[in-house]
Amino acid sequence: MQQLPNHPRGENALAQLVARVPLFAQLSESELSEVARRVTHRSHPRNIQLYGAGEHNASLMIIHSGLVKIYRITAAGHEQVIRILGPGDFLGESTFVDRTAADHFAVTLEPADICALHHDDLQSYLLSFPGVAMKMFETLTRRLAETEHQLSSVAGDDADHRVAAYLLQVAPAAGTGMFRLPISKKDIASLLGLTPETFSRKLAYFEGSGWILLHPGRDLEIRDRTALSHL
Amino acid sequence: MQQLPNHPRGENALAQLVARVPLFAQLSESELSEVARRVTHRSHPRNIQLYGAGEHNASLMIIHSGLVKIYRITAAGHEQVIRILGPGDFLGESTFVDRTAADHFAVTLEPADICALHHDDLQSYLLSFPGVAMKMFETLTRRLAETEHQLSSVAGDDADHRVAAYLLQVAPAAGTGMFRLPISKKDIASLLGLTPETFSRKLAYFEGSGWILLHPGRDLEIRDRTALSHL
DNA sequence: CGGGTCCTTGACGGCTCTCAAGCAGTGTGG
DNA sequence: CCACACTGCTTGAGAGCCGTCAAGGACCCG
Incomplete structure (x- = not known):
């Protein structure tokens, strides 16, 4: 205050x-x-x-x-x-x-x-x-x-769709560059109606599938836009 | 059209x-x-x-x-x-x-x-x-x-809270009278982010607990306002 | 009477939350 | 300079809520 x-x-x-x-x-x-x-x-x-x-x-x-x-x-x-x-x-x-x-x-x-x-x-x-x-x-x-x-x-959508849609929304329009999430992952999770744990797991799953790359901090990279968009 | x-x-x-x-x-x-x-x-x-x-x-x-x-x-x-x-x-x-x-x-x-x-x-x-x-x-x-x-x-809220909050919102302010739901239960369920099955089950559960009374059609009666409000 | 929609009830499975522990990064104070 | 606390994040294990699928009943309108 x-x-x-x-x-x-x-x-x-x-x-x-x-x-x-x-x-x-x-x-x-x-x-x-x-x-x-x-x-x-x-x-x-x-x-x-x-x-x-x-x-x-x-x-x-x-x-x-x-x-x-x-x-x-x-x-x-x-x-x-x-x-x-x-x-x-x-x-x-x-x-x-x-x-x-x-x-x-x-x-x-x-x-x-x-x-x-x-x-x-x-x-x-x-x-x-x-x-x-x-x-x-x-x-x-x-x-x-x-x-x-x-x-x-x-x-209506499940966690995978929500996370993917969010990433595509905040990522720069250009192809596969690295960018920084605008807010903390905890806040993103809440915004999407998820717990931080679930959000973290989904990101790990996306990385395991080769769709994104996680960097330390809030940086990440989108490798496969189409996979994310019609999950 | x-x-x-x-x-x-x-x-x-x-x-x-x-x-x-x-x-x-x-x-x-x-x-x-x-x-x-x-x-x-x-x-x-x-x-x-x-x-x-x-x-x-x-x-x-x-x-x-x-x-x-x-x-x-x-x-x-x-x-x-x-x-x-x-x-x-x-x-x-x-x-x-x-x-x-x-x-x-x-x-x-x-x-x-x-x-x-x-x-x-x-x-x-x-x-x-x-x-x-x-x-x-x-x-x-x-x-x-x-x-x-x-x-x-x-x-953030679970199904019970959402259903209870909706009922209290559409019910007439007066005590325990019968009233009619403004739209079909299917549409209410969707509005609350639930399936019709879950909504139906919650209503049945509320009735079993003595908090509401279900009448044929869209009519129902609220018997215990306080129970619904701080579920 | 027949077809349709809406609603209810049951059984089952899966997604996501909860609880818990551990790690990394950061700022603080000794 | 390091110890420490704190917050944010990750990962694991388990449980529970809710969605899905299915069947049957009630009601309306043709």
Whole structure:
């Protein structure tokens, strides 16, 4: 729950930061500076909780850099990762819509630069800048489609399919290069609705089959894309 | 894929229908009639596919009455129910945002009155009526939160918890009355990420434990709310 | 009456979780 | 510089939950 002091910045620098956010991409210069005036910007270290279940978070946050993990605590009492947010993504919109307490946690996975906008300000921006509302609408629609995909995957596919689909999704499009998993294997397992043990076993099985190569740490290599895709 | 002819209606009657849709609730009289002029209205029988995966659906549909089932076909080839939509809900927004083909199916579960708005018209309405964009934003946010809840439930909880949570969710708030399940047990099972067999067994187990009473058809009665809630 | 769908119940097998131990990498403090 | 703790990851053994396959019954609508 630790919080760092604001980084004081010139209004101009802040406006340039805000302009790079997809959400505000199409605002005019004067509109941008109006938004920038009401925004606070912070740098957070790793493992900082931005808000937690039960809290009445009152700001929309926009990620400039770093990764943020969204998760819940299930009835059984263990952590269930819902989504990983990165640069350009926003969070805190759920408590804006229904003014109840959040039902999930948001934690930084890496050092992160995040700017925050109070819900009251958001309200007025949405009504005066239809393009912003439109952009949030689009983002949420895509996010919803993605979550529905995740849902049908967890509900219907077995562990092999889920792991293979995830690897193909995060691997660079190019052929058989080495790349780094964006988050810890433990978090990936949770995201896929698996235990870390099962995830580890599936990776070992894929390597044994010659489909991937595991390197120390989070690095791995895909050797046989087609085998993974129509498992 | 059958489609019934439009029900011709006076513009006035149509405007009144449109006014009852939450999405357009706060529009002025003149704005309402402007929307109504571009809307087509249809009555569909049961089991009609509104659109399917692979189709480029080009209209936002708003449900006046009836139920619509949204589902996918998983890699394994069986149907996975994602969501049930009812009066006031809209569908077809995903193909509006990214102009690709739909990845899911939409089918009526009951006779349904549905009005449709072409995506091009929606675009202009969203920009001229910020309240409408705002409303869609709110609805999507809630829908997303609900889907995330479903996701963590399917990923983390066992069958007993999921079935109990569903029953408590659809049962009337009042004490121990009989009520009717809104959809078939087969569809509920799929929605919960279970097979119909497992769902049936869980219901039988709940009845054997004295927590619920099963009546013929879709009727049932909850006898012990607390037992179900902290299983 | 017949065909269909939906639902229930039984037996069985397998996938995945749980529990447990061991290893590697990292940061910390003596 | 090393000992140590801690977290993340891997591997093994076992058990249990749930899916699959199968058969039969209830109900609806032709």
